[in-house]
Structure formats: C-alpha cells, structure tokens
Amino acid sequence: MSKITADHLSLSAFVYVRQSTAYQVANNLESQRRQYSLVERARQLGWETVEIVDDDLGRSGGGTARPGFEKLLAAICEGRVGAVVSLEASRLARNGRDWHTLLEFCGLVGTLIVDEEAIYDPRSPNDRLLLGMKGTMSEMELSVFRQRSVEAMRQKARRGDLHLTVAVGYVKTDDARVEKDPDRRVQESILLVFRKFAELQTVRQVLLWFRQENVLVPSVIQGRGKRPIEWKAPVYHTLHHILTNPVYAGSYAYGRRATRVMIKDGRKRVTRDTLRRNSKDWEVLIHDHHEGYISWAEFERNQHLIAENANGKSYIDKTWRSFIARTIPLRSLRSPTAYSILWERRQYAAICLSRHVRRHGGRQLYRLRWHAS
Structure with missing residues (x-):
C-alpha cells in the first residue's frame, strides 16, 4: 500500500x-x-x-x-x-x-x-x-x-603550528613558519607603538599622539592568498590589540579566551567571552616561538600597566558619578553644563551633564550623560 x-x-x-x-x-x-x-x-x-x-x-x-x-x-x-x-x-x-x-x-x-x-x-x-x-x-x-x-x-596548536590569522607585522612563510614582515616601514610602525606606550603609559595617550602627528599604522586586508597592507589612521582597538597580543613578544598563544553556552529564547547561544584569561590559564603558551618586537618581560609590564589604567578609570568614573549625584541637585540643572577636570598624568576628561527629561512615576528625572575626551 x-x-x-x-x-x-x-x-x-x-x-x-x-x-x-x-x-x-x-x-x-x-x-x-x-x-x-x-x-x-x-x-x-x-x-x-x-x-x-x-x-x-x-x-x-x-x-x-x-x-x-x-x-x-x-x-x-x-x-x-x-x-x-x-x-x-x-x-x-x-x-x-x-x-x-x-x-x-x-x-x-x-x-x-x-x-x-x-x-x-x-x-x-x-x-x-x-x-x-x-x-x-x-x-x-x-x-x-x-x-x-x-x-x-x-594538537596543532600544542606544536605551535596553528595559525588561523597572522598579526600585522608578521607574515607566514611557505613552510608554515611566522616571520617578521620584511617591509621595514611596517616593522618601524609596530616598534613605534611600543616605544610611545613606554613613554606615555596609556593606550589613549598613544592614540592621541598618533592622531596629532598624523602617523599611520599598517592594517592587513584579510582574505585568501596574498595579504595586502593598508595604511590608515589608528583607532583605539588597533593599538590595544597590538599592545596586548603576545605574538609581538615572540610567543605563541592559544586559548586566551573562553567560550560559554547560554540559553536565549529557548535556543543555544555559544559566545566568546571578551575578558581575556590570565596567561597562566591559556591552553598553549610557547615562548621564543619566533622573533618578537619586544621581550616577554616588557609584554607583561605592559599588560600590568593597561590593567591598572583600566581599574583606575573605573574607580574615577564611579567616584565622580557619586560626587556629582551628592553635590549637584538634579532639578537645578536647567541647561547643559560642562565640567572639566585635569587628572594626574595630564589626562583630560570632560563630564557633560546634559539635561534629559523622562517620565517616571509622574515625576521628571534628569539623566547624566558622561563623555571622556
């Protein structure tokens, strides 16, 4: 049938x-x-x-x-x-x-x-x-x-042979090794990022210096075959990536970030955490894997300084939010007001208090909008 x-x-x-x-x-x-x-x-x-x-x-x-x-x-x-x-x-x-x-x-x-x-x-x-x-x-x-x-x-990563992408400043050879880019201009640009960070101590100040001096940095156009280099003005993420990538210290690393599974709308979502693991928790870390732009000791100092700067910024933000909330009556903000503060290390931050009215329980509230410059 x-x-x-x-x-x-x-x-x-x-x-x-x-x-x-x-x-x-x-x-x-x-x-x-x-x-x-x-x-x-x-x-x-x-x-x-x-x-x-x-x-x-x-x-x-x-x-x-x-x-x-x-x-x-x-x-x-x-x-x-x-x-x-x-x-x-x-x-x-x-x-x-x-x-x-x-x-x-x-x-x-x-x-x-x-x-x-x-x-x-x-x-x-x-x-x-x-x-x-x-x-x-x-x-x-x-x-x-x-x-x-x-x-x-x-298994390939444990041997230091897994290269999903190659960071700018390096090239992959025919025998699957990683070497410095032969272009001297590319090398000098990468070294300049590390020199300016050692001098200025913050990623943001390095970014401001590059912008003020109109200094371009190399960027790799990803794709199959030959990877052309594009020169452009840096953004914060570009400089931060260079300063926090262990490849520039001559080390091979794998498993720097963790994945986690979440249930959203009844569906499985696999996400990669933005917070990096401590280097002791990386799955693979091979020192002296290739020629580096800086030493491992300098890389660790840079990570410590970047972490301190991030913690300090978070503390300053919380402190000033609390200070403004205690000292300035919200209902007295009849027009936009700007406060300028000169921090240590000559970091300038502007806190813009913009009047933003919204309804909540029949009352008018004001939302503070914060901008760092």
Whole structure:
C-alpha cells in the first residue's frame, strides 16, 4: 500500500536544500546538484507543485539561525506541505530539538518525509522509530565531527603550528613558519607603538599622539592568498590589540579566551567571552616561538600597566558619578553644563551633564550623560 495519497498530492512538495558552509556552496557543486535534482524525484512520485527551500545554503544544520528551516516549519503548520523532500536526514537538522520539532509537526498534519531511499510517514510508529534513529545518528555524527576537528586544532596548536590569522607585522612563510614582515616601514610602525606606550603609559595617550602627528599604522586586508597592507589612521582597538597580543613578544598563544553556552529564547547561544584569561590559564603558551618586537618581560609590564589604567578609570568614573549625584541637585540643572577636570598624568576628561527629561512615576528625572575626551 502506497503511503502517498491524493491528499498529499493535492498539496506541494517542499525540497529542502542545505550546505553547511560558504566554502561548500562555492566548491561542492556536485552535492548541490544532487539536492536540486530531488525536484525530479518529487515529480516522479506524483507531485505537480514542487517548491524549493534553499535559504539555508551556507548554514550549519546544528546552528540556531536557519531562516529556510523556519520557513519550512511555517508552511507545514499552515497545511501547505504534502511532503518534505531532502537528500538525507542530516540535511534537515543536526540537532535533536529541530529534528523532533519537524517530526512532531509533520505527524500532526500528516506531512510525509522523503529522502533518496524511502518515504516515511511520521504518524506510523515504525517510521517514527526509524526517523528518530536517523535524527539521533545525524546529531551524533556532527558531535563526532566537531570533537575530531577541535582535537586536531588543539594538537596543532600544542606544536605551535596553528595559525588561523597572522598579526600585522608578521607574515607566514611557505613552510608554515611566522616571520617578521620584511617591509621595514611596517616593522618601524609596530616598534613605534611600543616605544610611545613606554613613554606615555596609556593606550589613549598613544592614540592621541598618533592622531596629532598624523602617523599611520599598517592594517592587513584579510582574505585568501596574498595579504595586502593598508595604511590608515589608528583607532583605539588597533593599538590595544597590538599592545596586548603576545605574538609581538615572540610567543605563541592559544586559548586566551573562553567560550560559554547560554540559553536565549529557548535556543543555544555559544559566545566568546571578551575578558581575556590570565596567561597562566591559556591552553598553549610557547615562548621564543619566533622573533618578537619586544621581550616577554616588557609584554607583561605592559599588560600590568593597561590593567591598572583600566581599574583606575573605573574607580574615577564611579567616584565622580557619586560626587556629582551628592553635590549637584538634579532639578537645578536647567541647561547643559560642562565640567572639566585635569587628572594626574595630564589626562583630560570632560563630564557633560546634559539635561534629559523622562517620565517616571509622574515625576521628571534628569539623566547624566558622561563623555571622556
């Protein structure tokens, strides 16, 4: 007895097409052709109306943001789908939540699931069992792939051979070693950043000096093949990255930041913490890995000074917020007022108190807006 009925054929067959990465989309064209050819399989099974859902090309099946999959679920819930056609179960989902949601919706409205080998009816206990096993195996495959990939990267990192990107001021040789950029102008620019920090003691003062003197710094245009250098005015992040990157001290480091898993809107979110780990907690740290611009001792002094400056700024901000709140009645601020304070080390900060009215419990409140200059 055929599982396909006239009711199924009166609806549309949805062909779901997905590849995990942009690289696969550009290079694995045979897999792409096989998936699009499923349109012909759906027509051979009797469907006249076939729609293609390929919004998820370049997206992982284990990911959280898949507009094509959401579009497919919405169409199933609306009762417009007679069959979901895909190359295999792993194309549809590689995590249990999405897979079982799909099975539940298909079972409720009677939508069939079709792959290259068979036709499944989620309302049938036997088919539901087979589909559940396929989903579990697909999820396990992804987990094993990830584990192998991560362990391979760690093994390579332990040898100091893993270079996902190469910092400006360095180049990667044909034998996968890291050397200083042969361009003397690039080298002198990097050294100048460290010299000015040793003199001025803060990243911000270094930034102001570079801006005032119109000194440009090198920036690498990322991409495949040769990495061209672009010279431009520095921003705070650029200088901070140079001063806090251990590569400039001739050291190879891996695992400087940690990842954490969060649940947001019922979905898993993997984020990388912005706070860096202490160097003692890095997964890999190899000194004298390559020629550095500064010594490790100077690098550690710089990190200590940057941390002290950050703590001092936080303390000053809290102190002045408390002082302003205690000494200046908020209701007396009838017009914008500016206060200028000269800090130690000649750091100038301007606290702009701008009148900002908002309603709260029937009363007018004023919000203080702070700007550092």
